[in-house]
Amino acid sequence: MKVSVYSLSASDKKPVEVVHLAKRYNCDGIEWWCREGAHIDLLNLMSSAREVSKITSESGLLCAGIAPYFKYNEPREYLSKIFEAARILNTRNIRCHSYPFDGSTPVEDLIKKQRKWLEEVVLPEAEKADVRVNIEQHHNMICCTPNACRDLVDGLPEKNIGIIFDPGNSAVEGFTRPEYSISVFGKYLAHVHVKNCKQTQTTEGAVSGRKYKMEFGSVAEGDLDWKSIIAALQKSGFNGFISLEALDKRPSEKKVEEDIVYLQKILSEI
Template sequence: MAAIQVGLNTEAFRHADKPLEYSLAAIRGQGYRFCELNMLNGRDLLCEAGYYGAVSMERDPLEVRAVVERFGLKVSAVSAHAPMAQPEISIPFLVRAIEYADALGATCVCTDEGVVPDWMTKRQAYDMFYYTLRRVLPAAERHKVHIALEPHQKYSVKLKTYLEILDLVKSPYFNCNPDTGNIFMAGQDPYAFLEAIAKRIVHVHAKDIGGVVMGDRGKVTGVPSGCACGEGVLDWKRIIAILRKSGFKGVLSVECSSEEQGRVSIEHLNKVLKTK
């Protein structure tokens, strides 16, 4: 990949009551070349009935890849969030997501540490994260698919503890998927955060923040999706400058709340990317 690209997470269509194919057609129609898919186990009635575009990992990944490619798209990453403090859940889920991503031609599995039980101490949680990562990363290395840690829960949204989690296990396939909106909403400085992890960024959730959610800043560990990129408080020229300086040549995967916000986001980000 020669330069920074822009993609759209299919969660932008979660309120549209439409199937995956609708989302893919809209994503390509807006000018995107990449999409990010949301994964689940088993079967879901809403997905089966065509009201939501999540992908069951029981489906043949080559079938799904063919559907994506029919719309002229590539998969940048799969979103496969799993609670690392519960290895009985997260290990099989993440390993399957790695295998699935490889078959799709994606290079990243985006995940976070998940919700940690109230009774679990930080040390106990880190021990669970370590165990899960040691079990999962060999699969990532075999398939050459990154486990891309997203700031989204109480430890990963703070830079200090995010770096501690990154240091638990050494692997060339354990890297970063910063979510710009989550970092901001957690009360952190998104630009300092990006600079601290820049060399390990393999994928980015491009999320802008504005409107009513602003009042929750510092009280939450993130939001499901933000406003259109360029319509919130984040400085995308500054963000892209940080990424370029580090040599990043991956995908900015937009996370927003609607099809229209997806259209506005790609127009804004492409404009910024054309500015040197």
């Protein structure tokens, strides 16, 4: 397994500062945040990708992937630009969410709609560009559980379509044991997001069916046992990136220092 930091964890830092942080704490790579005004700026996509690629490669770090935001109706022309940016950054991995779910449209209809987009629009361009589009397991979306993720992508070529395992998101909605999740994802498991989560005493913002809101925080603290999750990943033979996605309010440097050091310690012990 390789360790990376998702640059959204340090959203207040410039790309070169994110690189310095990742190097300081012995990361293997960086997963780059990609949207308007982000580290990879969609408003200046190619020039931004070239700049970030240069500082990443010169540092000796790998690009673990890019994380854009899709509306699931983007045309091939738009996707080809995102995929070209991935080529510039020397990565095949591109994050993709699934449809948000608010109960107004049946899940089955949303899965059919996104599957159609994946088959007819995304896959031909992904095959042409030799990239892999990875569906992220995410609360409040149709792919909040391992089985929903697998249902969406099952039968599509795993070379070009994958799944991002996110135990932190699943702690909010859709949690299953890591061994079960990994087994369900199977050949589609492409990438892992690392964060922890714990229950608050705040009711506002709670997921439907929960009394209290869940809150992201330090990887070492919370409801998830990351040592057992990483052990399960190792046992499965997973050799991709585990990528820190620290979304809490700690200062960026503190998040990277505390959480990456903790992950490195786990990896040295298992």
